[in-house]
Structures are given as C-alpha cells and as structure tokens.
Amino acid sequence: MPTPDLFHSLASNLWSIFLVAVFFGGSIFVHELGHFMAARRRGVKVERFSIGFGPPIFSWKGKDGVTYQVAWFPLGGYVLLPQLADLGALEGERTAETASQTEVPNEVSYASKIIVFAAGAAFNILFAFALACVIWIIGQPEPDDLGSTVIGYVSKTIDLPDGTRVTSPAAAAGLRIGDVVRAIDGRPVTNWMQLMQTLVMSSGRDAEGQPRSVFTIQRGAETLVVELHPRISGDESVRRVGIAQGYDLMVYSVAAGSPAARAGLRKGDQILKYNGISENNIAEFADDLAAVPGRDGALLVKRGGVPVTLTLPGRDPKHETAGIEFIIGVHLIHPSPFSQIAEQIGMTFRTLWSLVSPHSDIGLSKMAGPVGIVHILHDAAEAGLRAVLMFTILVNVNLAIFNLLPIPVLDGGHMLFATIGRFRGRALPVNFIMTAQSVFIVLLFSMIIYVSFFDVQRWKRDYQADRAAQAAAKP
Numbered sequence: 001m002p003t004p005d006l007f008h009s010l011a012s013n014l015w016s017i018f019l020v021a022v023f024f025g026g027s028i029f030v031h032e033l034g035h036f037m038a039a040r041r042r043g044v045k046v047e048r049f050s051i052g053f054g055p056p057i058f059s060w061k062g063k064d065g066v067t068y069q070v071a072w073f074p075l076g077g078y079v080l081l082p083q084l085a086d087l088g089a090l091e092g093e094r095t096a097e098t099a100s101q102t103e104v105p106n107e108v109s110y111a112s113k114i115i116v117f118a119a120g121a122a123f124n125i126l127f128a129f130a131l132a133c134v135i136w137i138i139g140q141p142e143p144d145d146l147g148s149t150v151i152g153y154v155s156k157t158i159d160l161p162d163g164t165r166v167t168s169p170a171a172a173a174g175l176r177i178g179d180v181v182r183a184i185d186g187r188p189v190t191n192w193m194q195l196m197q198t199l200v201m202s203s204g205r206d207a208e209g210q211p212r213s214v215f216t217i218q219r220g221a222e223t224l225v226v227e228l229h230p231r232i233s234g235d236e237s238v239r240r241v242g243i244a245q246g247y248d249l250m251v252y253s254v255a256a257g258s259p260a261a262r263a264g265l266r267k268g269d270q271i272l273k274y275n276g277i278s279e280n281n282i283a284e285f286a287d288d289l290a291a292v293p294g295r296d297g298a299l300l301v302k303r304g305g306v307p308v309t310l311t312l313p314g315r316d317p318k319h320e321t322a323g324i325e326f327i328i329g330v331h332l333i334h335p336s337p338f339s340q341i342a343e344q345i346g347m348t349f350r351t352l353w354s355l356v357s358p359h360s361d362i363g364l365s366k367m368a369g370p371v372g373i374v375h376i377l378h379d380a381a382e383a384g385l386r387a388v389l390m391f392t393i394l395v396n397v398n399l400a401i402f403n404l405l406p407i408p409v410l411d412g413g414h415m416l417f418a419t420i421g422r423f424r425g426r427a428l429p430v431n432f433i434m435t436a437q438s439v440f441i442v443l444l445f446s447m448i449i450y451v452s453f454f455d456v457q458r459w460k461r462d463y464q465a466d467r468a469a470q471a472a473a474k475p
Helices: 004-041 096-101 110-138 169-173 192-201 259-263 282-290 337-356 370-383 385-403 411-424 430-473
Strands: 048-061 067-080 140-143 151-154 157-159 165-167 180-184 213-219 222-228 231-233 238-240 243-245 249-254 270-274 297-303 306-312 324-327 330-333
Touching: 004 048, 004 067, 004 110, 004 370, 004 385, 110 337, 110 385, 110 411, 140 385, 151 169, 151 282, 157 231, 165 169, 169 222, 180 192, 192 238, 192 337, 249 259, 259 306, 270 282, 337 385, 370 385, 370 430, 411 430
Parallel strands: none
Antiparallel strands: 048 067, 140 330, 151 243, 157 165, 180 213, 213 222, 231 238, 249 270, 249 324, 270 297, 297 306
C-alpha cells in the first residue's frame, strides 16, 4: 500500500514540474510575445508563433492568419517574420501559401527591425522587473550565514582535484576568524554569496601566471590589503581560498547521552565561546573540540539573553560536534526591484567577461544550459515559490542579455545585420546571411549539447549526495 511519504514525494515532484513549466516556459513565451507584439504594432507580417523548435506537437491557425504552435524541442521559441529574417533550418520551412504571399515583401524600415528584434529582450526585462516587485513586497529569504562577509572559519588545508592536500591560500596569507572582507580585486562585496561569486569570477594572475586575488580586509579598526593565490578546487574546479562564513551557532537539538546533553545544553541556546575562543562556524567549533580530546572544556552560551557557563565533557568520537545539531536562521530582506535587476545584470556581464577573458578559470563547462536551468528551477520549487521567482528573475535577465549578443541566429545578430545593411545602403546578400546563420545554428546546438553534458553530471552528483545524506540520516 502506498505510504504517505510516497504521496508527498509524488505531489512535490508534480508541483515542481508545474512550476518549471510555468516559469521556464513562461520566460520563453514572454520573450517571443515581445517580438510578436512589436511586429504587429509596426505592421510587420507574422507567419508563425512557436514555443520550442522543430516539428509541432500541436498547432492551430488563428483568425489573424498566424499559426500558433508548441514544438518538440523546448529549448526556446521563435516568431517567424519572413520580412525580417529567414531561419528555415531552425524554425521549419514555410508553407507554399505563405511563401507566395511574401515573395516580394514590403520594405521594413530600419527602425522597425531594431524595435522588433529588441522587443523580446525588453519584455524579458519587464517580466523580471514585475517579478522583482513581487519579491520586494513579500520579501526575499536570506539565510543568516549569507548576510555578511565576516570570516567564521579559515581552513588550514585545501584539497586539489588530484587529491593533493596543500596549505590553504587563506591560511598562507594570514586571514583570521572575525576578519570582514570588504572587497575583492577592488570590487566591493556586501554578502557571502556575492563574495564567492566575485572570487570564482576573478581573473587576476601574478607574474608567473598563477591565480591571484587581492582582498581588502577590515580587522578591528584597521583596513588591510592582502594578496592571496587561490587554488582550483572543489567539485566544479573553481577558485577557492579556504574560508567559510561566520554566523550564530544556534542549538536545534541535543542527542541523548551525548557530551552536550551531559553538560546541560538545551535547544535554543547560542554557543558563544569554547575555552575562551569565540565560535561562529560549525567547522571551527568541531576543530576546537578536536584540539583538546578527552579533556573537559568551558562552554559559554547565551540562554534567554543571559550568559551561562557550562562544562562540556571531553570529546566523544561518536559525536563530532558533541552531539549538537545546529540550525541557521533565515530572515526576510526587501531589496528594491531596481537593485535586484542591477545585481543580476552585473553578475551576467561578469560571467560573460569571465568566459572570454584568457586569464579566467571559467569555461563553458561551468555554465548552465536548458537541463541545468530545469534542475535549478526544480530545486528552487522544492524550496518554495520565492526561490522560483528569484531564479526566474535571473533567467530572464540572462535571456535578455544573451539574445542581444551580436551573434547570428540571436536577436543581436539580426540587429547587427540590419545595422550593417543600413550603413552599406543596401541589405547584406541573402546567401551570406543564410550561411552565417546555418553555421551558428550548428555551433549553438553544439554548445547546448556540450553544456548539457555537464548539467547532467551535476544533476547526477547532487542526486547521489542527497541519497547519501538520506541514508546517513535514517539511523
């Protein structure tokens, strides 16, 4: 007989699939709607409105003479505008009837071309702004451990992809717990997520070509400039220096019979110090416990706003953190729509720069394609509607900027061809445009397949990690 957990899992997955379809498909629809509405407004003939590429799953012809369809390959969509661009290889061949009707199309002005091609990106930004207004009103959840740039842990070592363990760049540079990172390579950082993104996207190198980052650190009243040499590490093989964020250590539960239980620790206590050392990261707390094995230690906690000193029995090998399970709080922030859009635009351009910079460690394998976007949206759906809205804002900003790149097949490529034709005084030869588009269609789909391979690898790795975590939690 099916268990309640099975029904819950099924309902959760169905809800996630629904949200992915609505917001991922909706982002594509909004983009194409922009082209469609601009074309109708400017008097440009619209032949077909398609969500997805390739043969249609189903289609119908509207009273306005436009064929509407949903196609088999949901990697995007298009509005077929025979007067502006012919992408038969990608969008499907035109019918004999419509081809004859537009064999000698009316001339479309340069302004109309630019407006129609740019309208898709404009609608994505407007959609992102509308969602950002919702987030502004209902609030954006931010974990307490990501709200600042205070260093709570400095790892002594770091593991390289080949299994070698070396001294961490942070330890080598002398970073300390409690240091506040104000900027990386001169770029201000205000929260931990921004700090990690800036570090990963950085492209500084020393005279020998090794990765180099300059941290601006506040240590008490002193401001320091510290040079670090990040190492390529982690599952994604990106720049890391061996630091983790600081946060309040709040006790969620205490295992029965554990050292913490014998010490009298309670749910809701906040651990402040262990043997006089301030504690604001779980990993640091575990290291400090391991540093004095078998010996009792003085534990200072805050209980109901009052400091309380407890004696924590010697470390038990069965309990890495003395039998304490911690919880990280979440608070709501209300960033303005403008700041949300500006942050996503800035991150998108930094990512693009990292892709083209010869000094960067970021390559196409680190990017997310359609499979990766669906994966992240699925995870976001499990986290809640707010997370879905936040990620959809990012997707729409990325979609807008990517489509405006001056690459054939994309909207920016069409705008480039139209602009070149404007300066030449006549349109570029049709054969040249068709050849360029065909070449870039192959390159575009090759890139999608390449990126999707790594998306699948990440999805598989996350699934295996989740299964391992569930198995470890069962006892």
